[in-house]
Amino acid sequence: xxxxxxxxxxxxxxxxxxxxxxxxxxxxxxxxxxxxxxxxxxxxxxxxxxxxxxxxxxxxxxxxxxxxxxxxxxxxxxxxxxxxxxxxxxxxxxxxxxxxxxxxxxxxxxxxxxxxxxxxxxxxxxxxxxxxxxxxxxxxxxxxxxxxxxxxxxxxxxxxxxxxxxxxxxxxxxxxxxxxxxxxxxxxxxxxxxxxxxxxxxxxxxxxxxxxxxxxxxxxxxxxxxxxxxxxxxxxxxxxxxxxxxxxxxxxxxxxxxxxxxxxxxxxxxxxxxxxxxxxxxxxxxxxxxxxxxxxxxxxxxxxxxxxxxxxxxxxxxxxxxxxxxxxxxxxxxxxxxxxxxxxxxxxxxxxxxxxxxxxxxxxxxxxxxxxxxxxxxxxxxxxxxxxxxxxxxxxxxxxxxxxxxxxxxxxxxxxxxxxxxxxxxxxxxxxxxxxxxxxxxxxxxxxxxxxxxxxxxxxxxxxxxxxxxxxxxxxxxxxxxxxxxxxxxxxxxxxxxxxxxxx
Numbered sequence: 001x002x003x004x005x006x007x008x009x010x011x012x013x014x015x016x017x018x019x020x021x022x023x024x025x026x027x028x029x030x031x032x033x034x035x036x037x038x039x040x041x042x043x044x045x046x047x048x049x050x051x052x053x054x055x056x057x058x059x060x061x062x063x064x065x066x067x068x069x070x071x072x073x074x075x076x077x078x079x080x081x082x083x084x085x086x087x088x089x090x091x092x093x094x095x096x097x098x099x100x101x102x103x104x105x106x107x108x109x110x111x112x113x114x115x116x117x118x119x120x121x122x123x124x125x126x127x128x129x130x131x132x133x134x135x136x137x138x139x140x141x142x143x144x145x146x147x148x149x150x151x152x153x154x155x156x157x158x159x160x161x162x163x164x165x166x167x168x169x170x171x172x173x174x175x176x177x178x179x180x181x182x183x184x185x186x187x188x189x190x191x192x193x194x195x196x197x198x199x200x201x202x203x204x205x206x207x208x209x210x211x212x213x214x215x216x217x218x219x220x221x222x223x224x225x226x227x228x229x230x231x232x233x234x235x236x237x238x239x240x241x242x243x244x245x246x247x248x249x250x251x252x253x254x255x256x257x258x259x260x261x262x263x264x265x266x267x268x269x270x271x272x273x274x275x276x277x278x279x280x281x282x283x284x285x286x287x288x289x290x291x292x293x294x295x296x297x298x299x300x301x302x303x304x305x306x307x308x309x310x311x312x313x314x315x316x317x318x319x320x321x322x323x324x325x326x327x328x329x330x331x332x333x334x335x336x337x338x339x340x341x342x343x344x345x346x347x348x349x350x351x352x353x354x355x356x357x358x359x360x361x362x363x364x365x366x367x368x369x370x371x372x373x374x375x376x377x378x379x380x381x382x383x384x385x386x387x388x389x390x391x392x393x394x395x396x397x398x399x400x401x402x403x404x405x406x407x408x409x410x411x412x413x414x415x416x417x418x419x420x421x422x423x424x425x426x427x428x429x430x431x432x433x434x435x436x437x438x439x440x441x442x443x444x445x446x447x448x449x450x451x452x453x454x455x456x457x458x459x460x461x462x463x464x465x466x467x468x469x470x471x472x473x474x475x476x477x478x479x480x481x482x483x484x485x486x487x488x489x490x491x492x493x494x495x496x497x498x499x500x501x502x503x504x
Contacts, residue, residue: 001435002410005440006393006438006441008416008441008444010423010444014341014343015343015388017389020064020065021347022062022064023065023120023350024066025067025071025352026066026068027068028105029070029071029073030097031317031318036051036054036356036357037054037105037113037355038050038113039363039366042365051369054363057361059117061379062382063117063119064119065167065348066350067124067291068122069124070172071352072097073101075129079126081101089102097317097319098307098308098312100315107142108157122291123168125169127188131195135168135170141153142165143203144162166207170208170236171188173242174188174211179214185220185223186227189232192231192235192236193232207237209237209291210236211239211240212228212242212269213225213242215242225272225273229286230279233280234282236286238286238288241292241293242352243261245258246295252432253401254402254403256334257404258334259331260407262293289348289349290346293352305319305320321356323464324464325461326495329372329456330428330457330495330496332373332374332497333381340381368470373464373465376473376474385415386417386422386424387415388417392412394411397409399430399431409436410427412425412426421504422503422504424499426499427490428498429492430495433494435491435494438489438491439488443487445502447504448483450482450488453498453500455475455477457493481500
């Protein structure tokens with residue numbers, strides 16, 4: 001058994017939690033859209049063809065904003081294809097995922113779906129095969145109320161009121177050789193700056209995201225951010241981060257410590273952005289939009305799922321449909337802890353993705369929808385984490401990993417809502433075989449009591465929810481959580497994620 005200590009004190013605040021940190025991502029990729037959110041023949045389908053069971057699950061998940069329509073897909077996307085009468089919309093080759101895009105679901109339909117799930121639209125523009133003019137056209141179509149050619153076209157297409165999109169991504173992963181139109185940091189920085197300046201001439205209040213490097217493992221990482229922000233610092237509000245993690249070669253210890261890598265990644269990008277700020281003598285701070293993050297078994301895509309062939313362009317193929325284990329969910333919950341620990345700078349984030357494609361929600365055509373293991377930490381964190389993120393000053397034992405060296409065995413973050421007096425604590429035990437007893441000083445909260453404590457764990461860390469057994473894994477009440485004399489104690493099983501809800 002291992003032991004750890006931490007303190008929850010509302011005075012030790014990291015920063016306010018922006019609800020956009022509980023965002024997600026839907027790309028026109030695989031079965032994310034077709035057979036995912038949209039299946040007109042499904043028994044639960046509404047008048048627009050959207051699956052009602054998926055709508056219910058997304059609402060329960062608590063997703064705040066959804067990035068759309070990509071992703072790699074956006075770098076070859078012609079937005080005009082996705083509006084107007086469905087029967088007249090062209091089918092196009094999607095080179096990103098080697099499939100056929102029917103454009104049956106486009107901007108209007110997706111916005112309608114977002115209204116149903118109570119989420120905000122976050123649009124990405126194509127800076128791969130297109131440029132500033134096309135971005136301006138999409139902005140005019142989406143946000144100008146009336147009186148121009150494109151706004152009147154939107155009205156004629158059935159949307160009288162403007163979409164009012166506030167947050168825009170200036171391209172996607174433009175340093176990646178796989179990306180249509182990929183380019184150097186210098187070239188991307190120039191077009192991103194030009195496009196941002198032009199979009200701000202339409203609306204200075206837009207929130208704009210410049211592309212960071214597509215991962216911290218890219219040879220471009222670090223220098224890419226510096227060069228791009230040197231060009232765009234005055235023009236944008238965010239720099240993006242993307243990170244995916246997977247267990248490799250049976251190295252569970254390193255996998256369970258993945259959040260250590262995310263912590264360092266975030267700090268590196270903050271340091272680079274603040275370096276550019278200092279060089280420019282600016283009083284503006286660039287924040288992070290961590291608009292792609294998840295557990296993703298990417299090697300499986302290359303080995304099994306990849307679609308190829310000049311005569312093989314399927315519609316909505318089954319690709320990237322990872323089935324997640326308890327261990328995956330524990331890492332996933334730990335990544336959410338990392339995002340909250342830097343709530344002062346990570347003010348937007350997008351779980352990639354939402355349905356079927358590396359997703360917390362799975363569907364079967366004509367059949368059920370169910371929750372993957374990763375669903376549970378996202379839904380509970382989204383519901384409980386309100387107000388401000390707190391620095392908990394964790395004292396934890398350590399252990400060795402092959403990839404990340406010596407790491408803390410436990411990780412934690414707390415949040416506090418001053419208006420309601422509600423406090424939430426999120427904890428991870430990374431030990432493969434030892435329970436952890438955690439002692440938490442909660443005296444600064446006053447007379448706090450445990451409202452609820454839930455843990456995700458299983459004797460089989462590779463247990464999964466599947467079509468055949470959709471409820472194999474779930475949350476369990478943790479009855480060890482109790483407060484006595486201003487001290488909360490809780491016991492955490494090996495390889496577990498837990499959430500504790502406190503009320504003053």
